[in-house]
Amino acid sequence: MSGLLNFSSNMFVVAFFLYCAAFILFAVAIMGRRWSNRDPESHRRKWGNIAFGVSSLGLVLELTYFFTRWAGGGHIPVSNMYEFMSFLSMMVMVAFTVVYLIYRKTILGLFAVPITIIIMAYAAVFPQEVQPLIPSLQSYWLKIHVTMAAAGESFFAIAFAAGFMYLLRTVNFSSTDKKDRRQQRWVEIVFFSIILVISFIITVFAFRAAGYESVFTQTKASGTAGQTASVTQTVEYKLPPIVAPYHSKVESYQPFLGMTKPLFSAPSWMNGINAGRKFNTIIWTVISGIILYGILRLIARKPLGRAASPFLDGIDPDDLDEISYRAIAIGFPIFTLGALIFAMIWAQVAWGRFWGWDPKEVWALICWLFYSAYLHLRLSRGWQGRQSSWLSVLGFLVVMFTLVGVNLVIAGLHSYAGTN
Structure with missing residues (x-):
């Protein structure tokens, strides 16, 4: 079994580097068209197809990692933070693939693939040994509850990417108007939040490599x-x-x-x-995070939102708004079944009650209520465009706090998902 687990780990690593290569290729497709001697649209289509092919190969290898780890470990690999975050990264790529095949928007890869890369790197922070299931996890509900919850959250990640792109595309970063400056600040706060996660990963790996203890x-x-x-x-x-x-x-x-x-x-x-x-x-x-953000600001010599905005020139913001909405419309019922209904059934089986106000349960409910409000405001009140995009961005930040902050900071019955 150890040989199978080693093979599984190698597939995970190779998939990670393929995603990194796909991200670079998506960047070439979007940014390189400015310097291409060929028709810009032809350049974008050619390199976008190559990038999608590489990302799809990475997904195949990550699926191989998942099933070989399942076979080698004896149970579905979603029982701790390393396994769950790895599974989530895989589902984000599945969601990206589905949405990409529907809309064929190359720019989406430039923002969705890095989410997968960051989640995979974050997963690698945690112990990677296969651990025996604790009694409360020895149930077929583990497969149903966790996988469906992650599948729903993966579509929320795609909605986040599309919503954030919409904001970068439509916010007027050259304006000094009070309302526009407020939008600019909030976009910068989102960038800083992403940088915090990246800086955590870099810091942990740096001190781990140095052998600090x-x-x-x-x-x-x-x-x-x-x-x-x-x-x-x-x-x-x-x-x-x-x-x-x-x-x-x-x-x-x-x-x-x-x-x-x-x-x-x-x-x-x-x-x-x-x-x-x-x-x-x-x-x-x-x-x-402050240091890394400062370095990036020095390199860009301007706020990161203003630096990223020009790369989305020519992109139809209505398409991005539509992608964000459709991704949430797909993910919401899946999340409802996995994170709430099946979770409550499993709680009744495992602990003798459907609801116990455990921190993870509370924050899962907050996520569900947030996206319920998004759909209500979108369909009943006509919230589209910038309002809708801000909700899709903030919603995924709530999801990430549920996955990261609640698991690792707040103690509760779901603490087994963390690490020592």
Whole structure:
């Protein structure tokens, strides 16, 4: 089985690089037409078809990864953060392929494929070993609930890409009008949010490559009925500790840039030995995100939205608006079945109740209500264009917080999806 799992991992890596190559080819198709001696439309069509072919090959290899890992691990690979995010990246490519075959918009690949690349890189941050299923996951509902929820979310990702492109295409970045400047700022905030995820991935891999590690222990008294005992827990930091766990002891500390000890400890209300580590990760993500954003601004010498906007010249914004709406219209019923209805049935089977206000359940409901409001406003109130696009962008940011923030920051019954 180890040989099959190694083959599976190799397919994942090759698929990742094929997606990177497809992204470059999509960029050549869109940006290179300006310098092509041939007819720009012919250039776009030729390189767009090549890029789509490469991305499709990557999807075939990622499907190979998925099924060989399933065969080698003995259960469907969606039970932890690495497996779920890998599956989500694959479903984003499936959704992209479906939408691309319908609309044939090459520009969509320039924004949708990077979402897959970022999600795959994010997945690789987590432990990749095949882990045995905990009792609550040993159910056929795992296949139904998780896969359908991810399938719905993948179409939301395509809607995000199309909606964000619409905003880049229609916001007037040269205007000094108050309303236009507000739109410009919000577009920049979306760029910064994406950069935060990228900077987190870069930071984790950089310190992992450097072999960084610091260790803390925390001792707590526990017990009942007058009997108490001391329990010592250990936590490993893979990023330099700016913040230490509350009331903890340093077991080993690796200095970094002159820091020989944490700057401060986590506040007492951050319960748990891992709370300080999570807080430390958030701080590092923000710091590295600001640095990366600053570097990109220096390179572009202008706001990122203004720098990206010219590449969408000639694209019909109505097509982008239509793609965003259709993607949500496809994804919403799938998400409703997977993330709510089947999830509640499984909760009844596993825990004896349909609903328990677990953080993941609450945020899944928030996602569902958000996209319900999107469809209501779109169909009943006539919200189209910029209003609709902003909702598709904000909706996917809510989805990503549900997948990332709730799993890794907020404790709950779904914490098994995270990592130590």
